[in-house]
Amino acid sequence: MAVGVLSGQVNGWPPQCVCDSDAESASPPLDTPPSPLSAVNGNSTNGVNGTNGHRSHPQPSSRFIDTLTNLGLGPSNSAHAGVSVFTAILPSTDGYVARSDFLQLRLQDFPFAISKMVECVGPLKKYTACRLSPASVNSEDGLASLIEQAAGVIQWGGLAASVSILGLQQYLLGLTHELRDRLNNAPWLAPHPIARKRVALIRGRPNLTAGGPVYRAARALGLDLVIVDDEGHWLQPDTDDNRLHREAFLAVDMTEDSGVADRITAAIARYPLPIHGVFTLSDNFFVTAARVAAALGLPTNPVSAFETSVDKYRSRLLQDAPGHTARVSSVDELNALLCSSPAGNGGHTPFTPVYPLIVKPTKGWSSECVSKVSSPSDLALAVEKATSRHGSAAVIEPFFDGPEIDVNFVLLDGEILFWEIADEPPCQADKRDASVLDTFSPEALTLPSALPEAEQQVARETLRELLVRVGFRTGVFHVEARVVNSGCEYRDVGGGVVDFVRKKEDDGEKAACKLIEINARPPGYRVSVPSRHTYGVDFFAAHMLAAVGDHDRLRLAARPFEHACEGRTSGAQYWSRLVYVPAPKEGVVRWSSGLSPCEQLKRRRPDLREKIVVAVDYCVPGERVGLYTDGARTYVAHLLVCSRVSRRDAIEAGEEVLRSFTIEVEEEGCNQAAV
Structure with missing residues (x-):
C-alpha cells in the first residue's frame, strides 16, 4: 500500500509557511511493494518554501491554523518561536482501516522526537484517498483541506528557530527515509470491506x-x-x-x-x-x-495438534532416537524402568539414560521444575520435583548442548508470513557444573539473532516442518529449541559481555535444530515486547485474526518494518535486549522513596533512560516475594533496551541496567533490606 506523506514546517506559531508535497505518483496494488517516491512523496527540497532560517512574526489565525489546533496540535502557548514540523499521512489508495492505532504501532521508538500524534481513522471504516495537486499545497485553505482528509497527523519535536536551510533539509530527508521504512508496506488499509x-x-x-x-x-x-x-x-x-x-x-x-x-x-x-x-x-x-x-x-487447528504440543513427551518423540526418552509417573516407576530388560519392555529398545539429561513435567510452562541431571544420583530427585508439579508425569530426555533460541512464527495455511529468532544467553542450568537445583529460567533475550544465516535457516525449516507435521497450519507459534553443532558459542568477549563468537575449531558436524517445546500461542506478554518494538509485528493481533479466520488482515499484521542495516536482520529497526530482574532475596517489597524501582533507575541514570524502551515493575509495596515461584526464578521487573549502534552496545546497556537496578526487599521480622 502506498502512503503519501506531506511534511511541513513553520517558523513560530501561528505558522507563516508550510512545506508542500509534489503531486502524488501512481500507486501500486496493495500487495506490491511501492517505490520510495510513491511511498513517501516529496519534492527535491522536501517541500521547504520561503524559509530563511530567521524567526518569523506571528500571523493572524487561519483555517489551516484552526484545523491543526482542533486536532490538538501546535505549541501550548503563542510565545513558541521554534520551527514546528508536521507530517500528514495520506494513503494514496482507497481502503478499509485494518487497524486504527497503526501509527502508534509503526512509529514506536521513532528516532526523531514526536511531540504529538493524532490518528484520524476508526477501525473498519472506509478511507477515501486524497488526490494531491500543486494547488492543494500552495494555499493555507488547501493545506487545511488535506489535513482534514489525513488518516493521521504527526507534530515532531520543535527545532530551534536558528536552524539553517541545509540543516532543515537534512532533518526532513532523514525523517522521510525513516517514515518510508515504517510505512512503505504499512499494514493499515485492506482493499475490501471488513466485517465486524x-x-x-x-x-x-x-x-x-x-x-x-x-x-x-x-x-x-x-x-x-x-x-x-x-x-x-x-x-x-x-x-x-x-x-x-x-x-x-x-x-x-x-x-x-x-x-x-x-x-x-x-x-x-x-x-x-x-x-x-x-x-x-x-x-x-x-x-x-x-x-x-x-x-x-x-x-x-486440529485438536490432535494441540494434544501433542502440550504433552512434552509426545512432542519430544517428534525428533526422538529410540531409547533416549522416557516418561514416568513416580520414582518407583523410574526404578522399574531402569531395571527393565528388552523382553520385559515388550521387546522395545530399553531406556538408556545418557548424561547430562533433562527432567521436566509432561505438562508445564515457564521452565517450572525443569532440571538438568548430570549424574544418576540426582535423577530420582529431579523426577520427584517434576511429578509434584501439576500432578503430571515426568519426561526424561537428552540435554542438547548448544545455543538456546526462541523462534516465533506467523503461519497461514502452512506458509510463513513472518518469523524471527531471539537468542537466549546461557542460564544457571547451562553451566557445565550445574546441579539439579539450578534452573532454566531465562535471564535475557537478544534480537535479532546473531547465529550464522545458514543455522537460522536450518532452525526455520526444521521447526516449520515439525509444526506442519503435527497438524498446525494457521496461527502464531512460539517454539523453543537449541542449535547443536553450532559454529558459534557463548564466551566472554571482553568487558564482562557474554555473546556469540565463532568456534576456533570446526568438528565437521552439521548444525541441527532440536525442539524443546511448541507453544501454540504468541510468546508471553513480556517476551512479545521485543518483537513488537523491534519488528513492528503484534503477535496478539495476529493470533486473534487467525482465530476469527480473517486471513487478509493476518497477512497485513505480519509485515515487519523495512529497515535494512548491515549486521541486523532485515526488518529490525534496532538491536534489542530484554532483561529479566530476579528477586534478590525473600521478603517484603518496600518503596522508601515513593517511586517504583524502574522509575528510580531512570531518574538515577539518565544515560540508561535514553536506551530503555520499556520498563515494567511486577511488585507493589507490601507485596511478599520469594526467590522461586513454582520451581522457577521469581522476577520483579523486566526492561527492554535498544541500540542503533550495535548488538554489543545493546547487550552492554542491558547488563548495566541489571547491575544498576535496585529494589528494597525487607526480610520479615527485621529491618534489613536487600537491593
Whole structure:
C-alpha cells in the first residue's frame, strides 16, 4: 500500500509557511511493494518554501491554523518561536482501516522526537484517498483541506528557530527515509470491506499488565472481545473500565475436568450475539479451546495438534532416537524402568539414560521444575520435583548442548508470513557444573539473532516442518529449541559481555535444530515486547485474526518494518535486549522513596533512560516475594533496551541496567533490606 506523506514546517506559531508535497505518483496494488517516491512523496527540497532560517512574526489565525489546533496540535502557548514540523499521512489508495492505532504501532521508538500524534481513522471504516495537486499545497485553505482528509497527523519535536536551510533539509530527508521504512508496506488499509467480528478469549488475563496488549489490539482491530472465565474474575463487574476492555463476560466453571469444554461451548452458544472465533493464551487450555472451536464450527487447528504440543513427551518423540526418552509417573516407576530388560519392555529398545539429561513435567510452562541431571544420583530427585508439579508425569530426555533460541512464527495455511529468532544467553542450568537445583529460567533475550544465516535457516525449516507435521497450519507459534553443532558459542568477549563468537575449531558436524517445546500461542506478554518494538509485528493481533479466520488482515499484521542495516536482520529497526530482574532475596517489597524501582533507575541514570524502551515493575509495596515461584526464578521487573549502534552496545546497556537496578526487599521480622 502506498502512503503519501506531506511534511511541513513553520517558523513560530501561528505558522507563516508550510512545506508542500509534489503531486502524488501512481500507486501500486496493495500487495506490491511501492517505490520510495510513491511511498513517501516529496519534492527535491522536501517541500521547504520561503524559509530563511530567521524567526518569523506571528500571523493572524487561519483555517489551516484552526484545523491543526482542533486536532490538538501546535505549541501550548503563542510565545513558541521554534520551527514546528508536521507530517500528514495520506494513503494514496482507497481502503478499509485494518487497524486504527497503526501509527502508534509503526512509529514506536521513532528516532526523531514526536511531540504529538493524532490518528484520524476508526477501525473498519472506509478511507477515501486524497488526490494531491500543486494547488492543494500552495494555499493555507488547501493545506487545511488535506489535513482534514489525513488518516493521521504527526507534530515532531520543535527545532530551534536558528536552524539553517541545509540543516532543515537534512532533518526532513532523514525523517522521510525513516517514515518510508515504517510505512512503505504499512499494514493499515485492506482493499475490501471488513466485517465486524466477535472473538471469545477463554481465560481472561490475570491482570491489566498481562492483558493490556490483547485488549488494546482487539479495540484497534474492531474486534468485540468476550471473556470466558471463572466467577469472580476482575473483568466480570460491568464497570466503565471493564467495558473498555471487553464487550461481555461469561462466567463459567473453569475446573479442568472432562466437562470443561462442554460448559464453555454451552455458554458461548447461549450468548445472544454471534461469536466468530475463540482463542486462549493459557497453556493448560489449548486443547479445551480447540475442542470448543471445533464443536462450534469455528476456525481452529486440529485438536490432535494441540494434544501433542502440550504433552512434552509426545512432542519430544517428534525428533526422538529410540531409547533416549522416557516418561514416568513416580520414582518407583523410574526404578522399574531402569531395571527393565528388552523382553520385559515388550521387546522395545530399553531406556538408556545418557548424561547430562533433562527432567521436566509432561505438562508445564515457564521452565517450572525443569532440571538438568548430570549424574544418576540426582535423577530420582529431579523426577520427584517434576511429578509434584501439576500432578503430571515426568519426561526424561537428552540435554542438547548448544545455543538456546526462541523462534516465533506467523503461519497461514502452512506458509510463513513472518518469523524471527531471539537468542537466549546461557542460564544457571547451562553451566557445565550445574546441579539439579539450578534452573532454566531465562535471564535475557537478544534480537535479532546473531547465529550464522545458514543455522537460522536450518532452525526455520526444521521447526516449520515439525509444526506442519503435527497438524498446525494457521496461527502464531512460539517454539523453543537449541542449535547443536553450532559454529558459534557463548564466551566472554571482553568487558564482562557474554555473546556469540565463532568456534576456533570446526568438528565437521552439521548444525541441527532440536525442539524443546511448541507453544501454540504468541510468546508471553513480556517476551512479545521485543518483537513488537523491534519488528513492528503484534503477535496478539495476529493470533486473534487467525482465530476469527480473517486471513487478509493476518497477512497485513505480519509485515515487519523495512529497515535494512548491515549486521541486523532485515526488518529490525534496532538491536534489542530484554532483561529479566530476579528477586534478590525473600521478603517484603518496600518503596522508601515513593517511586517504583524502574522509575528510580531512570531518574538515577539518565544515560540508561535514553536506551530503555520499556520498563515494567511486577511488585507493589507490601507485596511478599520469594526467590522461586513454582520451581522457577521469581522476577520483579523486566526492561527492554535498544541500540542503533550495535548488538554489543545493546547487550552492554542491558547488563548495566541489571547491575544498576535496585529494589528494597525487607526480610520479615527485621529491618534489613536487600537491593
